[in-house]
Amino acid sequence: xxxxxxxxxxxxxxxxxxxxxxxxxxxxxxxxxxxxxxxxxxxxxxxxxxxxxxxxxxxxxxxxxxxxxxxxxxxxxxxxxxxxxxxxxxxxxxxxxxxxxxxxxxxxxxxxxxxxxxxxxxxxxxxxxx
Amino acid sequence: xxxxxxxxxxxxxxxxxxxxxxxxxxxxxxxxxxxxxxxxxxxxxxxxxxxxxxxxxxxxxxxxxxxxxxxxxxxxxxxxxxxxxxxxxxxxxxxxxxxxxxxxxxxxxxxxxxxxxxxxxxxxxxxxxxxxxxxxxxxxxxxxxxxxxxxxxxxxxxxxxxxxxxxxxxxxxxxxxxxxxxxxxxxxxxxxxxxxxxxxxxxxxxxxxxxxxxxxxxxxxxxxxxxxxxxxxxxxxxxxxxxxxxxxxxxxxxxxxxxxxxxxxxxxxxxxxxxxxxxxxxxxxxxxxxxxxxxxxxxxxxxxxxxxxxxxxxxxxxxxxxxxxxxxxxxxxxxxxxxxxxxxxxxxxxxxxxxxxxxxxxxxxxxx
Ligand SMILES: C[S@@+](CC[C@H](N)C(=O)[O-])C[C@H]1O[C@@H](n2cnc3c(N)ncnc32)[C@H](O)[C@@H]1O
Numbered sequence: 001x002x003x004x005x006x007x008x009x010x011x012x013x014x015x016x017x018x019x020x021x022x023x024x025x026x027x028x029x030x031x032x033x034x035x036x037x038x039x040x041x042x043x044x045x046x047x048x049x050x051x052x053x054x055x056x057x058x059x060x061x062x063x064x065x066x067x068x069x070x071x072x073x074x075x076x077x078x079x080x081x082x083x084x085x086x087x088x089x090x091x092x093x094x095x096x097x098x099x100x101x102x103x104x105x106x107x108x109x110x111x112x113x114x115x116x117x118x119x120x121x122x123x124x125x126x127x128x129x130x
Numbered sequence: 131x132x133x134x135x136x137x138x139x140x141x142x143x144x145x146x147x148x149x150x151x152x153x154x155x156x157x158x159x160x161x162x163x164x165x166x167x168x169x170x171x172x173x174x175x176x177x178x179x180x181x182x183x184x185x186x187x188x189x190x191x192x193x194x195x196x197x198x199x200x201x202x203x204x205x206x207x208x209x210x211x212x213x214x215x216x217x218x219x220x221x222x223x224x225x226x227x228x229x230x231x232x233x234x235x236x237x238x239x240x241x242x243x244x245x246x247x248x249x250x251x252x253x254x255x256x257x258x259x260x261x262x263x264x265x266x267x268x269x270x271x272x273x274x275x276x277x278x279x280x281x282x283x284x285x286x287x288x289x290x291x292x293x294x295x296x297x298x299x300x301x302x303x304x305x306x307x308x309x310x311x312x313x314x315x316x317x318x319x320x321x322x323x324x325x326x327x328x329x330x331x332x333x334x335x336x337x338x339x340x341x342x343x344x345x346x347x348x349x350x351x352x353x354x355x356x357x358x359x360x361x362x363x364x365x366x367x368x369x370x371x372x373x374x375x376x377x378x379x380x381x382x383x384x385x386x387x388x389x390x391x392x393x394x395x396x397x398x399x400x401x402x403x404x405x406x407x408x409x410x411x412x413x414x415x416x417x418x419x420x421x422x423x424x425x426x427x428x429x430x431x432x433x434x435x436x437x438x439x440x441x442x443x444x445x446x447x448x449x450x451x452x453x454x455x456x457x458x459x460x461x462x463x464x465x466x467x468x469x470x471x472x473x474x475x476x477x478x479x480x481x482x483x484x485x486x487x488x489x490x491x492x493x494x495x496x497x498x
Contacts, residue, residue, distance in 0.1 A: 004264075007264075007379065007404060007405075007408070008264065010404045011264070011265070011266050011402055011404060011405075013402075014265070014266050014402050014455065014456070015265070016193075016194075017192055017449075017455035017456070017458075018192060018193065018194050018196075018197045018446075018449055018450035018455065019269070019449045019450045019451070019452070019453040019454055019455035020269055020453075020455040022270060022273065022453065023450050023451050023453075025201060025215070025219060025447075025450070025451045026201065026205065027201060027204055027205060027211075027212040027213075027215045027216045027219075028205060028209070028212050028216070029205045029206065033212075034216055037213070037216050037217075037220070038216065038220040041163065041217065041220050041221065041224070042220070042224055044159075045156050045159045045160060045163070045224070046156070048155065048156070048159045049152050049155045049156045049159070052151070052152075052155040053151070053152065053155075056151070069137075070137050072151060073137045073139055073150065073151050074137065074139065075151070085158075085162075088158065088159060088162050089162055089166065092159075092162055092163055092166050092167070093166065096163075096166070096167055099167065099210075099213045100167075100171050100175070100210055100213060101210065
């Protein structure tokens with residue numbers, strides 16, 4: 001567009017905004033705590049992933065008597081998935097429940113809601129249209 | 131998506147599945163980790179942290195110093211806020227890394243897939259392989275590696291990434307379908323042409339086509355990887371939608387008085403103010419008299435009567451450490467006033483309306 005360069009000049013300021021470039025933040029007094037917390041979060045994910053594979057293998061052995069890598073990759077089962085989801089939430093609570101001290105962490109799986117920052121903000125899906 | 135080294139795991143809805151079950155399982159875990167250790171505790175951790183930040187006299191501003199002052203209070207006095215921020219940052223990086231790594235194993239096959247869908251229908255896609263992106267658009271928003279424009283598979287990555295980011299509401303495009311169902315129509319009810327600006331992977335665009343099957347539906351986005359993948363995704367759903375690579379500030383290249391309905395979902399907080407201003411002017415021109423503009427975005431100064439929510443802990447950490455550099459200026463701007471200044475009449479706005487933050491504007495009829 002004709003005014004591309006005018007716009008570019010107006011946008012010079014953005015390079016100084018926080019977040020324009022990737023940061024490397026530290027949130028604990030000792031930066032090693034940041035790293036160790038990250039490691040435990042990731043490591044528990046790998047443990048969970050292994051556990052899932054065991055559970056799938058056991059399920060396949062019990063129901064079909066054979067297991068192959070292809071069969072594991074293709075495996076889908078709604079009731080297995082639901083059970084596994086419950087177990088995953090318990091797994092997370094069990095390992096990380098202590099992190100927030102006595103703050104009780106209820107489950108809220110609408111990941112958009114928190115961005116409003118407002119208690120009682122309505123979900124899009126239950127608000128009525130204009 | 132076939133690649134002889136990996137078994138075909140099919141799709142999750144219109145989205146290609148992860149390359150291995152292990153990747154999918156890990157990402158399900160990350161999504162739940164974020165629910166339990168980030169979304170839920172935020173309700174209690176944020177107010178407490180914000181009180182301390184305010185008591186320390188820190189004014190949250192969009193400067194590196196102000197952000198570092200917030201982090202410093204977190205380090206000295208707020209270990210729970212530190213946990214929240216660390217979980218946020220580490221899980222955000224972890225899910226992008228895993229998504230990119232997993233799809234990356236089949237990168238050639240996905241590139242071929244996009245080349246094929248470029249040439250296929252229903253619908254169409256138009257993009258420019260030589261497009262030069264402005265610097266502001268190259269930011270790695272939400273820490274996505276390469277951002278929206280820097281990698282040919284950015285659309286594919288964003289699609290799976292937002293499944294993790296959005297949690298349950300993203301499944302089966304639930305959120306976008308729910309939004310499309312509520313998008314207001316012009317007062318005279320005529321909806322023949324629709325433009326969905328900053329359509330990314332085209333979820334809202336396709337949901338609008340589903341709701342208005344007779345209408346000609348367009349989605350535009352600055353990013354070629356986004357519109358190309360959006361077109362692939364629309365084909366997967368059998369939807370006849372047209373995608374166009376075009377920056378919102380450049381939409382003045384399209385004919386005036388042309389569209390009945392223009393939508394824009396969560397673009398404005400992700401672009402600098404001068405881009406928002408030009409976009410508003412362009413939309414006014416694009417709409418026919420009586421046409422309707424629907425904007426869904428964060429609350430801003432104009433419709434956040436209970437005080438800006440995007441400040442203190444969330445404002446500092448999300449903007450700086452989750453790369454949302456333009457969100458602070460958006461929430462401090464008065465979008466409602468700008469819309470009215472551009473000529474729109476504001477039909478409705480509701481700051482409590484989650485995800486909609488409904489701003490519905492009409493372009494007056496001639497003589498109105
Ligand atoms: C958060 S996503 C939009 C989500 C999408 N509307 C949806 O409902 O799924 C932001 C999108 O804006 C696009 N974008 C960024 N700057 C833009 C601009 N100046 N004009 C048009 N699109 C832009 C990005 O490429 C990205 O796809």
